[in-house]
Amino acid sequence: MPRFGFAALCAALLLCGAAVGTAQAEESGTPPLPNEQWSFGGVFGTYNRAALQRGFQVYKEVCSACHPVKHLYFRNLTEIGYTADQIKGIAAQYQVVDGPNDQGNMFKRPGRPSDHIPGPFPNDEAARTANNGGLPPDLSLIVNAREGGPDYVYAILTGFTEPPKGFHLTPGTYYNEYFPGHQIKMPPPLSPNQVKFADGTPATVPQMAHDVAAFLTWASKPNLEAQHRIGFKVMLFLIIAAGVFYAAKRRIWSRVH
Amino acid sequence: MADTAESERASYGGSEHAGETRRDFLVVSAGALGILGGLIALWPFVDQMNPAKDVLALASTEVDLGPVQVGQRLTAKWRGKPVFIAHRTAKEIQEAESVPVASLRDPETDASRVKKKDWLVVIGVCTHLGCIPLGQKADDPRGPYGGWFCPCHGSIYDTSARIRQGPAPLNLFVPPYEFTKPTLIKIG
Amino acid sequence: MAATHHGNQPAADTSPPASLPAGGHNRIIRWIDYRLPFVSFIEHETTAYPTPKNLNYWWNFGSLAGIMLIIMIISGIVLAMHYVPSGDHAFNSVEDIRRDVNFGWLLRNIHASGASMFFIVVYIHLFRGLYYGSYKYPRELLWMLGVVILLLMMATAFMGYVLPWGQMSYWGATVITNLFSAIPWIGQYIVTWLWGGFTVGDPTLNRFFALHYLLPFVIVAVVGLHLIALHRHGSNNPLGIEHRGPQDTVPFHPYYTVKDLFGLCIFLLIYSVFIFYATDFLMNPDNSIPANPMVTPPHIVPEWYFLPFYAILRSVPNKLFGVTLMFSSILVLFFLPWLDTSPVRSARFRPWYRVICWLLPLDLIALGWVGANPPAGVVVTIGQFATAYYFLHFLVLIPLIGKFERPKPLPMSIGEAVLQAGSHLVPSGSTERR
Numbered sequence: 001m002p003r004f005g006f007a008a009l010c011a012a013l014l015l016c017g018a019a020v021g022t023a024q025a026e027e028s029g030t031p032p033l034p035n036e037q038w039s040f041g042g043v044f045g046t047y048n049r050a051a052l053q054r055g056f057q058v059y060k061e062v063c064s065a066c067h068p069v070k071h072l073y074f075r076n077l078t079e080i081g082y083t084a085d086q087i088k089g090i091a092a093q094y095q096v097v098d099g100p101n102d103q104g105n106m107f108k109r110p111g112r113p114s115d116h117i118p119g120p121f122p123n124d125e126a127a128r129t130a131n132n133g134g135l136p137p138d139l140s141l142i143v144n145a146r147e148g149g150p151d152y153v154y155a156i157l158t159g160f161t162e163p164p165k166g167f168h169l170t171p172g173t174y175y176n177e178y179f180p181g182h183q184i185k186m187p188p189p190l191s192p193n194q195v196k197f198a199d200g201t202p203a204t205v206p207q208m209a210h211d212v213a214a215f216l217t218w219a220s221k222p223n224l225e226a227q228h229r230i231g232f233k234v235m236l237f238l239i240i241a242a243g244v245f246y247a248a249k250r251r252i253w254s255r256v257h
Numbered sequence: 258m259a260d261t262a263e264s265e266r267a268s269y270g271g272s273e274h275a276g277e278t279r280r281d282f283l284v285v286s287a288g289a290l291g292i293l294g295g296l297i298a299l300w301p302f303v304d305q306m307n308p309a310k311d312v313l314a315l316a317s318t319e320v321d322l323g324p325v326q327v328g329q330r331l332t333a334k335w336r337g338k339p340v341f342i343a344h345r346t347a348k349e350i351q352e353a354e355s356v357p358v359a360s361l362r363d364p365e366t367d368a369s370r371v372k373k374k375d376w377l378v379v380i381g382v383c384t385h386l387g388c389i390p391l392g393q394k395a396d397d398p399r400g401p402y403g404g405w406f407c408p409c410h411g412s413i414y415d416t417s418a419r420i421r422q423g424p425a426p427l428n429l430f431v432p433p434y435e436f437t438k439p440t441l442i443k444i445g
Numbered sequence: 446m447a448a449t450h451h452g453n454q455p456a457a458d459t460s461p462p463a464s465l466p467a468g469g470h471n472r473i474i475r476w477i478d479y480r481l482p483f484v485s486f487i488e489h490e491t492t493a494y495p496t497p498k499n500l501n502y503w504w505n506f507g508s509l510a511g512i513m514l515i516i517m518i519i520s521g522i523v524l525a526m527h528y529v530p531s532g533d534h535a536f537n538s539v540e541d542i543r544r545d546v547n548f549g550w551l552l553r554n555i556h557a558s559g560a561s562m563f564f565i566v567v568y569i570h571l572f573r574g575l576y577y578g579s580y581k582y583p584r585e586l587l588w589m590l591g592v593v594i595l596l597l598m599m600a601t602a603f604m605g606y607v608l609p610w611g612q613m614s615y616w617g618a619t620v621i622t623n624l625f626s627a628i629p630w631i632g633q634y635i636v637t638w639l640w641g642g643f644t645v646g647d648p649t650l651n652r653f654f655a656l657h658y659l660l661p662f663v664i665v666a667v668v669g670l671h672l673i674a675l676h677r678h679g680s681n682n683p684l685g686i687e688h689r690g691p692q693d694t695v696p697f698h699p700y701y702t703v704k705d706l707f708g709l710c711i712f713l714l715i716y717s718v719f720i721f722y723a724t725d726f727l728m729n730p731d732n733s734i735p736a737n738p739m740v741t742p743p744h745i746v747p748e749w750y751f752l753p754f755y756a757i758l759r760s761v762p763n764k765l766f767g768v769t770l771m772f773s774s775i776l777v778l779f780f781l782p783w784l785d786t787s788p789v790r791s792a793r794f795r796p797w798y799r800v801i802c803w804l805l806p807l808d809l810i811a812l813g814w815v816g817a818n819p820p821a822g823v824v825v826t827i828g829q830f831a832t833a834y835y836f837l838h839f840l841v842l843i844p845l846i847g848k849f850e851r852p853k854p855l856p857m858s859i860g861e862a863v864l865q866a867g868s869h870l871v872p873s874g875s876t877e878r879r
Contacts, residue, residue: 007804013810043722071540075314114314137734141540144733145727220733223543223550230551231721235714237297241290242710248287249703256498256695260655301548305523310545400657 010096030178033151034158036210040217043232047218047227052080054197055215058208060188063139066131066186068119071140072219079222080215087113094118130174134185143213143220152178152211157209160188318443322376330393334380335432335444339380339381339389341405342442345416349403350374353417363427370431378434379418383407385425387443390414405429413418490676496701497682499859504680504701505575505708506570511668512709513563513652520556528608530654532647535610536735539877549722558719560602561727564750566712567595574682575781576802580792585782587674592778594667599751599775601660606651606748607645611732618645618653624758627765644738684862685791686855691857706774744815744819752816753809759820760832777839784839786847789855797850801842810832 010190039048057078059069069157074091080086091111096118099106112116119138123126137145155178163175163182173183190205198202218224308316320333320342326393331342345353353367363368371377383390385407391397392414400406400422402415412423434444469486472652478484527546531540542549571591574580578856580588607618622639626632642650679688688694695701719727727749758771777784791798808831815828856862 005800009803009806009810071537071544073311073314076544087400112319114311141733144728145730147730149725165784227550227554227721227724231717234721235717237294238710238714238717241287241294242707242714244283244287244290245703245707245710248283251283251697252703256700284703287703287706301551302519302523304547305549305552306526307547309527309547309549312545326564404621 011138014092024172028179030182033155033178034083036148036154036213038152038214038217040214040224041121043228045228048214049079050199051211052218053082053209054199055211055213055218056080057141057197058190058212058214059196062189062208063212065120066127067139067141068121068136069117069219070119070138072112072117073113074117075114076222080218084113091115097122132185136186139216139219141220143217145220149220150217153213153216154209156192157212158206187242270342300436317443319393319441319443322440322442333444335380340432340444341377341379341381341393341429343374343377343416343420345377349416352369352403353415356415356417356419363426365417365419365428370417370428372417372434372436376442377416377418378431378444379429379431380432381405383412384411384420384427384429385410385412385423390429449682457856477528477826489704491698492696493633494676494679494697495688495691496697496780497688497693497859498695498700499682499684499862500680500684500701502704502708502771503573503683504571505705505712506566506573508705509566509708510563510570513559513566514661514664517563518665520552520559521658523552524556525658528654530608530651532610532650532736533606535650539609548659548675552722556723556799558716558724558727560605561719561750561816562712562716563598564671567598572806573597575805576792577619577681578685578785578787578792580782581785581790582768582782583678584681586673587671588782589779590667590671590674592775594664594671595778596775597660597664597667601657601664602661602748602750604657607650607653608657609732610650610743612734612736612740612742613729613732613745615645615736616742617747618649620656620745621747622649629731629765646738681790682859683791683793684856684859685789685794686859689858689860746817749813749817752814753812754816756812756816757832757835759816760825760828770836774835779835781839781843785843787850787852788847789852794853794855795846795850796853797844799844801838801846804834805838 001250038047038052059067074087075091077087080092080197091113094111094115095108096111096115098104098109101107121130124135141148143153148155156176159179161175161176161177163169167175167182168177170183173185174187175182176184190208193203195203195208201207263386269320278426294419298331298403301302316336317332318335318340320331320340322331322342323345325331325344328363329336329344331344333340333342343349348396356367358364370379381389381393386409388407388409390405390412392399398406400413402413402419404414404416404423406413407425410424410426413421414425414429417428420426432444434442435442464648470478473483474608494657524542525550526537527542529535539553543552544550574591584760597621603617603621607614622636623643626636628635638642639649640646652852682688729748734742746752754771754774757774758767761767765795785799789795789796811827811831812835815824815831818824820828
């Protein structure tokens with residue numbers, strides 16, 4: 001088939017991809033997301049365990065007051081560098097609903113590593129009542145559930161500002177640069193030195209936002225490093241196999257050409 | 258097709274022999290690579306049927322023995338099965354140790370079934386056909402040996418959970434466990 | 446064969462039609478093959494089956510489609526070992542697969558990215574057919590079976606996307622099943638029947654799971670028919686002329702088996718990029734949010750392979766007309782062998798069609814862009830023009846071009862064209878350069 005036609009097709013596809021991207025951004029009326037550097041970005045990226053632990057600390061001490069992470073188990077924390085004993089201790093700090101017992105009642109008991117990390121509210125209705133009708137979303141998949149992923153999470157957390165002149169802010173909402181529509185029900189959650197990091201890193205708002213965004217990326221994509229590692233080996237194998245099969249093909253077809 | 262290849266081979270004569278070897282090597286190595294890749298690719302499809310991480314997380318359970326008074330019994334859950342934990346009285350221990358082992362259907366000394374004499378830890382599943390024997394609750398029937406009684410077909414176990422009467426062939430199984438603290442055991 | 450008899454068979458008929466030669470294969474295989482001629486069948490279809498020797502790489506996509514079908518079935522079956530098809534548990538079971546099942550993330554990525562790869566391969570395979578006239582006599586039924594496969598694939602993919610029970614799963618299902626209410630008089634009853642309730646809900650999810658598991662095996666059966674039809678007259682080729690003898694063909698094995706395997710390696714490389722690296726590229730973020738019947742996402746968008754048809758659906762304000770137009774856009778493919786009036790198969794020798802043919806994928810890309818965007822402003826206008834062109838292409842341009850274009854002279858045979866290309870000679874009345 002004419003090479004030109006095929007090239008034209010590829011060009012059209014690329015243009016379309018770009019067009020779709022810009023159309024969506026323009027339409028939501030928010031500025032483009034800040035382009036943060038992430039240790040897990042790119043083809044060879046990995047998670048920075050220290051950042052993930054700091055991020056977990058921010059989640060635990062700030063975000064968990066309103067946001068659940070129901071797809072995470074305590075035992076998952078071994079992947080970000082905590083020991084089995086540390087996790088037992090963290091889990092035991094929580095009270096987990098269990099039961100029914102022999103009398104037929106539900107009861108609370110200290111958490112175990114095999115439990116899910118319990119959320120702050122027993123159900124959505126309780127969450128809404130405590131938050132003026134707003135429902136704080138579960139954060140286990142938030143990085144996958146938002147266009148821009150970790151950049152979006154970071155932008156929201158650092159994007160609280162005064163509304164521009166003339167902007168009518170509905171009572172009960174807060175102005176955020178990057179939230180579509182600019183009116184977010186969540187009050188600015190981070191303030192400087194809100195958390196004392198165990199490793200001594202200064203807890204500035206950008207630092208906390210960066211670390212918790214990294215932690216939430218891990219929560220959404222726990223197998224990212226395995227994916228990249230295995231993917232590299234698979235593609236290397238396939239490149240070699242392609243070479244060998246091409247040579248075999250040429251050899252077999254040499255009888256005809 | 259066969260005759261075309263044949264005639265080509267004939268016309269090429271000697272040089273084709275070296276070519277054939279080279280071609281064979283390429284084809285063989287390509288085939289080998291393909292099969293190797295296929296086998297490696299097969300592994301995830303087989304491994305996915307192995308127990309998943311959430312199941313493995315429940316592979317061992319810790320049980321706090323502190324609240325269990327002497328003479329009391331506790332039922333724990335391990336790998337989906339009940340585990341009978343008995344804080345044995347001196348009388349129960351003495352009865353268990355004084356039985357002539359040779360007379361037992363499944364001969365085992367009491368000492369070989371416990372790590373600490375006053376704690377018996379066994380899986381609460383009758384070795385006959387799998388019912389859960391009675392004897393854990395204070396008002397349960399325990400049978401004439403003071404151990405456990407299985408209501409399904411009448412198997413009777415003693416204070417070392419060894420089979421004494423009834424159809425069960427073996428003693429209640431002792432799961433792998435260890436005392437991580439004086440009153441804390443980890444089963445599995 | 447007679448040598449292995451033990452004297453209990455009549456001496457008369459001892460030569461089965463497609464038996465293995467006495468020399469090759471061990472006794473066990475010969476014993477089985479004499480009773481169930483599977484091995485000789487495979488050998489015959491791959492080594493005695495003459496394949497044109499001039500097939501280019503656009504002919505790799507048929508076998509790639511078959512391989513994708515097998516990959517999707519195997520990955521689907523292992524996923525089904527862990528997936529729970531109930532509204533309460535579906536989303537969580539997919540998360541359990543991603544996090545806890547051994548290599549669950551890999552199996553899920555293979556299946557999710559695989560759907561896109563399957564459609565890419567099949568769309569290219571289809572376009573190859575359009576360009577080289579593979580749908581023409583005597584391959585009309587082969588082509589139509591292919592369109593049936595495409596329809597089955599679309600139904601399977603639509604139901605499969607509902608299974609994770611994310612926001613896009615739920616609302617995509619709601620929008621598309623609601624289309625059936627456009628059918629006059631009985632529309633709403635059909636929709637209620639499809640749903641098993643008054644909205645998309647648990648009954649809908651359960652039955653979609655059952656059907657999603659079933660349809661791929663129906664596809665396997667239709668692919669079997671597709672291959673039988675193919676082997677009746679053999680493959681088309683880039684020149685569009687029939688092969689006249691062994692000088693024009695090679696046995697499928699080993700020539701095309703090795704070429705297909707090479708193509709497979711390249712294809713798997715691209716597939717691997719989506720499985721291991723660009724996992725989110727084809728996934729809509731809204732589907733990482735559990736389905737909520739009370740909250741509609743701002744933009745309901747189907748997966749990319751449905752976007753052009755979604756655009757056609759939305760191009761007219763009338764619901765019934767839009768639905769009819771959307772289904773017609775696939776149904777028109779069935780009639781292609783009769784819409785195309787040209788006596789020449791391959792676009793290589795059809796100077797007008799050769800250019801116009803490329804307008805179709807360009808039009809589909811434009812329609813895809815329209816489908817991905819909210820229907821407002823210039824998007825709507827482009828969508829209407831692109832929809833009009835799509836039907837113009839099949840119903841007006843193809844019949845007219847076939848009638849009025851002057852095709853280039855065809856080569857005498859495949860072998861001649863191959864030889865000429867090899868020796869760079871261009872005798873009179875021959876084809877253009879290969």
